[in-house]
Amino acid sequence: MKAIVCNSYxxxxxxxxxxxxxxxxxxxxxxIKVHFSAVNDYDWSMVRGEPKLYRxxxxxxxxxxxxxxxxxxxxxxxxxDEVTKFKVGDAVYGDxxxxxxxxxxxxxxxxxxxxxxxxxxxxxxxATALSHAANLAWQxxxxxxxxxxxxxxxxxxxxxxxxxxxxxxxxxxxxQVTGVDTGDKLKAMKETGFDYIIDYKKEDFTRSGNxxxxxxxxxxTRAPKAYQKMLNPNGKYVTVGGKIGRLLQIAxxxxxxxxxxxxxxLDANKDLEQIHVLYESxxxxxxIDGPFSLEKTGEAIQYFGEGKHHGKVIVSIK
Ligand SMILES: NC(=O)c1ccc[n+]([C@@H]2O[C@H](COP(=O)([O-])OP(=O)(O)OC[C@H]3O[C@@H](n4cnc5c(N)ncnc54)[C@H](OP(=O)(O)O)[C@@H]3O)[C@@H](O)[C@H]2O)c1
Numbered sequence: 001m002k003a004i005v006c007n008s009y010x011x012x013x014x015x016x017x018x019x020x021x022x023x024x025x026x027x028x029x030x031x032i033k034v035h036f037s038a039v040n041d042y043d044w045s046m047v048r049g050e051p052k053l054y055r056x057x058x059x060x061x062x063x064x065x066x067x068x069x070x071x072x073x074x075x076x077x078x079x080x081d082e083v084t085k086f087k088v089g090d091a092v093y094g095d096x097x098x099x100x101x102x103x104x105x106x107x108x109x110x111x112x113x114x115x116x117x118x119x120x121x122x123x124x125x126x127a128t129a130l131s132h133a134a135n136l137a138w139q140x141x142x143x144x145x146x147x148x149x150x151x152x153x154x155x156x157x158x159x160x161x162x163x164x165x166x167x168x169x170x171x172x173x174x175x176q177v178t179g180v181d182t183g184d185k186l187k188a189m190k191e192t193g194f195d196y197i198i199d200y201k202k203e204d205f206t207r208s209g210n211x212x213x214x215x216x217x218x219x220x221t222r223a224p225k226a227y228q229k230m231l232n233p234n235g236k237y238v239t240v241g242g243k244i245g246r247l248l249q250i251a252x253x254x255x256x257x258x259x260x261x262x263x264x265x266l267d268a269n270k271d272l273e274q275i276h277v278l279y280e281s282x283x284x285x286x287x288i289d290g291p292f293s294l295e296k297t298g299e300a301i302q303y304f305g306e307g308k309h310h311g312k313v314i315v316s317i318k
Pocket of ligand 1: 221240
């Protein structure tokens with residue numbers, strides 16, 4: 001099969017499309033013919049081995065998983081003997097990162113618990129775009145943030161995957177939503193319905209004097225105290241990711257700050273049923289950038305890493 005292979009850390013330009021052996025599923029695994037994959041922060045870090053601390057996770061000297069990619073949609077081609085949830089021909093999708101990587105390839109063999117059934121009304125491309133970001137946005141806003149009707153919400157790092165779906169989830173609660181990002185993304189953010197937009201390169205959003213009931217952060221660019229000052233008396237701060245140093249500060253602050261501070265540990269695919277309901281009723285639709293061809297995955301990862309993308313960067317593998 002064809003796959004993007006990353007045998008050593010380095011620039012995305014080193015990524016090559018190669019012919020590798022098609023995987024054989026173990027007893028609890030399914031073999032998926034991949035239709036689409038998507039680019040994530042993990043790919044950008046895993047391919048370059050940066051920040052270096054991440055090598056503890058991805059492999060000290062070279063990537064443990066030579067094929068990157070953590071989201072997919074596709075069709076089951078074969079099943080191991082002990083698989084009970086799926087059968088050959090089922091359309092599936094998911095964020096496979098809790099069980100492995102390798103979705104920039106024509107086939108993936110992965111544990112049956114790594115994926116969910118794809119409803120017929122949800123196209124493959126959109127399912128891929130929703131699997132990680134929508135789940136994370138839901139867990140940030142609903143599970144941890146306990147979002148309520150008419151709240152004043154701010155999303156930092158709002159132009160990417162989590163922000164674009166986070167906005168739509170918040171709008172189902174009739175919230176007023178401010179998005180922080182920069183560059184070309186600001187125009188797309190205005191068009192997709194953010195009520196207020198802040199360009200982080202021109203304005204320090206923590207000093208605007210505005211107060212929020214809920215802050216959802218996809219970047220964690222500021223110190224915990226700065227976020228506390230932006231919260232209403234019952235406000236909450238929830239982060240889904242960012243630089244390790246800032247996340248450590250947030251983890252320590254959790255115990256001393258007056259207003260609640262949460263770091264969301266992703267529970268992959270847990271809330272996709274809720275996302276299906278919102279999608280089917282027309283309340284959410286992923287913002288898709290691409291698709292890039294499998295051959296151009298390196299370019300897609302570079303484009304993502306340079307922050308040029310809008311929403312989810314998709315790779316087509318059909
Ligand atoms: N919680 C978990 O278990 C878990 C698991 C996996 C991933 N994650 C994390 O979850 C987050 C996922 O977010 P995502 O998929 O939406 O990422 P994304 O698509 O990269 O979006 C993040 C946005 O933030 C913008 N940004 C960059 N620097 C910024 C700054 N200083 N201030 C404000 N915005 C800034 C980026 O734009 P520019 O770069 O163009 O500026 C980009 O538009 C990532 O941080 C990822 O590492 C968490």
